[in-house]
Amino acid sequence: MGIVYNTDSQTFHLQGKSSSYIMQLMKSKYLAHVHWGRGVRDSNLGSLLAIRRRCSFSPSTDPDDLMISLDTMPQEFPTYGGSDYRVPAYQVQLDNGTTVSELIYESHRIYAGKPQLEGLPATYVEEDSEAESLDIVLVDETIGLKAILTYTVFRDFDAVTRSVRFVNGGDRPIKLLRALSLGIDFARADFDLLHLSGAWARERHIERRPLATGGSVIESRRGSSGHSLNPFMALLSKATDEDHGDAYGFSLVYSGSFVMQAEVDPYSTTRVVMGINSFDFSWLLEPGQAFQTPEAVLVYSAEGIGGMSRTYHKLYRTRLCRGEFRDRQRPILINNWEATYFNFKADTIEKLAKVGKELGLELLVLDDGWFGKRDDDTSSLGDWFVDRNKLPEGMPDLANRVNQQGLEFGLWFEPEMVSPDSELYRAHPDWCLHVPNRRRTEGRKQLILDYSRKDVRDYIVTVMTEILASSPIAYVKWDMNRNMTEIGSALLSPERQRETAHRYMLGLYEVMERMTSAFPQVLFESCSGGGGRFDPGMLYYMPQTWTSDNTDAVERLKIQYGTSIVYPISSMGAHVSAVPNHQVHRTTPLDMRGDVAMSGNLGYELDLTLMTEEEKEAVKRQVALYRELRPLIQFGEFYRLSSPFQGVDAAWMFVSADRKEALVAYFQVLGEANAPLKKLLLKGLEAGSNYQVFDAYAPEELLESLGGDALMHIGLKLPIWKGDFRSRLYRLKVEE
Secondary structure, eight states: OEEEEETTTTEEEEEOSSEEEEEEEETTTEEEEEEEEEOOOSSSGGGOOOOOOOOTTSOOSOTTOTTOOTTTSOBSSOOSSSSOOSOOSEEEEETTSOOOOOOEEEEEEEEESOOOOTTSOOOOOSSGGGEEEEEEEEEETTTTEEEEEEEEEESSSSEEEEEEEEEEOSSSOEEEEEEEEEEEEESOOOEEEEEEEEETTEEEEEEEEEOOSEEEEEEOOSSSSOSSEEEEEEEEETTOOSSSBOEEEEEEEOSSOEEEEEEEOTTSOEEEEEEEOOTTOOEEEOTTOEEEOOEEEEEEESBHHHHHHHHHHHHHHHHTSOSTTSSSOOOOEEEOHHHHTTOOOHHHHHHHHHHHHHTTOOEEEEOSOSBTTOSSTTSOTTOOSBOTTTOTTHHHHHHHHHHHTTOEEEEEEOTTEEOSSSHHHHHOGGGBOOOTTSOOOOBTTBEEBOTTSHHHHHHHHHHHHHHHHHTTEEEEEEOOOOOOOSOOOTTSOGGGGGGHHHHHHHHHHHHHHHHHHHOTTSEEEEOBTTBTTOSHHHHHHOSEEEOOSOOOHHHHHHHHHHHTTTSOGGGEEEEEEOSSOTTTOOOOOHHHHHHHHTTSEEEEESOGGGOOHHHHHHHHHHHHHHHHHHHHHHHSEEEEEEOTTSSSEEEEEEEOTTSSEEEEEEEEOSOOTTOOOOEEOOOSOOTTSEEEEEETTEEEEEEEEEEHHHHHHTOEEOOOOOSSSEEEEEEEEEOO
């Protein structure tokens, strides 16, 4: 691991755990991309870069060397306006209206450790020995613009992070029209593009398609990362599958509007750029000012999609998530939302807690409706004071009553929103995002507070602090239920209005930093109508996210499977809800609902007091088993075995770090007539060890004893079932 600069060949070699990332200076000016992928030795790297002269429609920037054309050179941070016709990584506008710029190499610095990003979430190291970093300074001397490209390579991961800091070192203002976090050019185009798409209640479904000439764009223009497209994509070699082949992952640590683009040019090269979406974005840099882009996390795997996923899982779980709960087991909770919606009293919640304790649950979360005059979703957001009609003795009384039942107490907030029907809005109508003389478009009867404003941020921190300090609150569900419209701020000048959306994100991150720092003992969970903001930026502040509002067991197979492509299991909130399911009205057995939810951070979201004794006993068994298996599920290595997107079943497994224990989850969605006999090929086991296989709910009954090699290469026999919606958990232990 490390970064080596060869002065003779002018090459930079970033060496990860088993991968290499190589760049080279051309003519001592242009930063070219040479290689990213499998590790190579640091030998004769200066001869690897291949370029050739093209026709006059790819003009040369050097009259003495017609082979040098920015339009065909593989670059690291491509510019606009100076002969490269492909998608640029940045673009500026000068005060004379022109938009041409060219960045040339000036200097570089290699150092131990990893720098923090000002005002933005990012991966980190706990010791400088875990990583090395490289700053490459590019400069446009004509206008005084500097771009500092920062790369970090990790000792224990095949991961490289990239970000850019723009500095106006000139004497005239510069407007950034486009400020992406990276550009990278591949010398080939025979890739498939994998990304995660969906909608509310149908998040992060997997899509894979071949690249073709032109641009493939993954983006959000919603002011948040969004339900429909996630800030992640991967390029896969054609033969790459779950376990074999080259996978190149791109993940953006940002929660606002983003863009990722893979562009194939006429010469079958592929350019990837990613960062803040330049749609409706600009940023004015006065002389001496700087702009920091979000961090991009690049992961390479020679072991297919699964190898890429496990790198992201461990990196994000241990070096993106922070705080007391990063390495702590997450509590099993009951949320009252689908049990009561807005219709509850203190006695209702206490009864729910009492039954929850009897079933072995550990935390009760009071969801929406406890504040202002909130009897439905049409009012009171922003009025963060207790509704005394529902809770006459206040929040401390309810929290203590829940604690006396033996459960911790949690609370729901939606602190980024304001209802037009609220005391806050009537007092401060200018505190929301809005544009003069335009309607204020509502979603769910609410508007969005302008977090670019310090007075708004200070108000939210004050009122949330008062509530959290008043009661023994152990958990906060931080919700956000609409996307941005009429994006403008009353306090920004006309030339800075297109900065509003990003300034909002910077303000949101500041508020989250202040709140999580002030209450380190509180487990914060991010939510946005479920998984509408399931992104790395949120995980930096909140180590888990409500995966989807859709709690149907069958739908959750796809949602959780797709989410696992990049996000760790410990980040996924997964609950058992009542049937018929409230989102799709499907009826599935309690066993399957429990087994699916146990494949994440287990919780329940239904009226426990209405359960039959048989159902309560089933929940007790689920909770007891999950408590035993919780460290393995939340912190073990995750392997996908069978995709719910490709058949009538699904399967995955968790393996302990020492390979001595594993849990296999198998789900049959639909029954088949005269079905074939099936075996499930397992993964991640120790080939030379023998494993005892049990039904996880009946550990006293040995099903079979097989070698790890047999289980991985011949397979585990699956049950023959009739009917739909069946599941089984298998527990594996190494024979002593």
